[in-house]
Amino acid sequence: MLQVKNIVKYYGDNKAVDNLSFEVKDGEIFGLLGENGAGKTTTFRIIMGLLEATDGVVLLDGHHIDYSITDKIGFVTEERSLLTKMTVKEQIVFYGILKGMKEKEIEKELKKWLKDFQIESYENRKIKELSKGNQQKIQFISAVIHHPKLLILDEPFTGLDPINVELMKKAIYKLQKEGCSIIFSSHQMEHIENFCEKLIILVKGKPVVDGYVKDIKKEYKKKNILIRGDDLPLKELEKIKGVISVTKQKDEYEVKVEEEKIAPKIFQKIKNYNITKYDVTEPTLNEIFIAKVGEVHE
């Protein structure tokens, strides 16, 4: 289990991380979100032991993070961290040995992973000759070859097509089943919604949203009502107090309301029309992210 307790990090006078705390249990996937420059990379670097926090502690299975424990951590960086002149095998062996593995063990594991990602023939190809998607797969393999106890994934799906995204998702779930704690960071909120049970949204190093995804959505008052029907009184709907906006989306309308109790009033207005759909939905994580980050900037 990873425990991040009240970490603070200053760069000169600039506070990059402000009293951040969270826990990632074994086999849990945790989302760490934030706009660019919110402090995610600094947090990852502190967790990896690359930077020392100005204050606070980070514990992995109860131990402070140092070079005796970093072998248990895997990290997929946002930008590819591969030595492109090496072959796939050389690269994985290089990182594997730095993680304390033996060369034979690495080669055995590599074969399995290459098979899972359907790129067995690339074992002796130079990394620079591979496509971006395949390089991303190699980067992922290099981070998990040693079966880490903690895996940090910073934009892991970059450059992958939908088929390969599914392959990688499978791999991530496999590691989750093995009990690996996973921290997931992405700007693609649908991935976060799919993967993470818990998340934190950072703004200027400070957590502004923190908790289980379902609770965050529930607690977020604004709701969306999706309506499909003919000749709907859109002007009248817009006039109802508590309605934020009415927008057309393909063959239906999305009515954003400030709170759930506005929904019956909407229904009253349209019940006599020919409606084929009326659905009150939770807001998307993307909406919550934009709203929360926006609030702080305002």
Add this chain to the structure above:
Amino acid sequence: MSNKFWYLTKQSLRKKIKSKWFIGVNIMLALVIIALININSIIAFFGGDFNEKTRILVVDKTDISFDVFKQSIKEVTKEDDDENLVVKASDKTEKQLKKDLKDNEVAIVFDNDEENFVTAKVISKEKIDSSTYQYISQGLNSTKTSVALVKTNTDPILLAKISSPMTTERIVLNDKKSVDENMEMVMGSLFPTLILPFFMLIIFLVQMIGGEICEEKTTKSMEIIISNVSPKVHLLSKVIASNLFIIIQGLLLVLYSVIGILISTKGHLSIDPNVDSLLTATVESGFLDKIITLLPAILIMMLLSFLAYSLIAGILAAMTTNMEDFNQIQTPIMLVLLAGYYLAIMAGMFDGSVLIRILSYVPFISCLVSPSLYIIGQISMIDVIISIIVLIITILVMVKYGLRVYKVGILNYSNEKIWSRFAKALKSKDV
């Protein structure tokens, strides 16, 4: 951690040795060194001759000039061990000589002159090289003197005494500078050749360590590496690998030279007369004695200098974010090295200067300047030892403060100017 250190060192060394650059450069170096050592044979193969003798054909209308001239030429060339001038009498007329003259022949026509005793015409097909012309001029002047003395009926015994070379005894009063003038030749020709490989190896070293660290940084693989080994272990592995690499490269240069010499002598270690004369001058000048006395100090200084250069290159490369940055940081290192190289070659010009003595203590150039000054007798062994001590202190300071910069620098990708990043890293408490 020790396994990871040795793995990183091995990996770094293997990467350098297996690189196409290394193989390509070594093929070129081997060819160039072997070719330079065998340049005589190569020139001969293409129809030229480095040792081609110049024939001086003499038409003597005075009847007494030929013997004197031949003797004079023998005397002047003997001083320089030059056996490439052959003087022969010719019975051809001037017209015939002009017609038949070959490229490697010079014709001299001596004629009587009422006023100047004797005159000479020097005829050649092409321009005569400057050293040959100098010998001929000296020979002619000497001939004129002798002919004049004969024509004025000077006593033959006295004439022989006048014509014989000056008996000289060379005495250097300053015992500390017990170096004869041969040393100038040695310092001018042999020393730059000896320090050139050292100069080249340092350039290789700086480029290797800097390039590798820069590559790991720009590809962002540094974060992964540094999360598994400490920056100290990382830098140390690069330093050791780069130093081992250039030691291997240095040994390869020696090997290419030996191969070149073996090819040149066709397996027999007989020495070319030109090389032999340089070696004789080297031995006579005391250069070899000095080098042998200084050898342990030179080796220590070389290894320490390699270490210092690799540390500074590694530390500065840690601040780079791209190859342009790396080229920028390489420039001052190269300029310092170049300054050291030229100071070492021109050391003799600073005779007695305090400045050059101080410069011989300056780390990064002391490895080049110190041995040079010691050999020409401008500094003593104590000064060389002081240079070594200063170098060791510099290395220790670099390890202490450089590691601070390295640790902060390798994860710094900011857009600030490189030297500003360097200053901030030096002040950083984040270590």
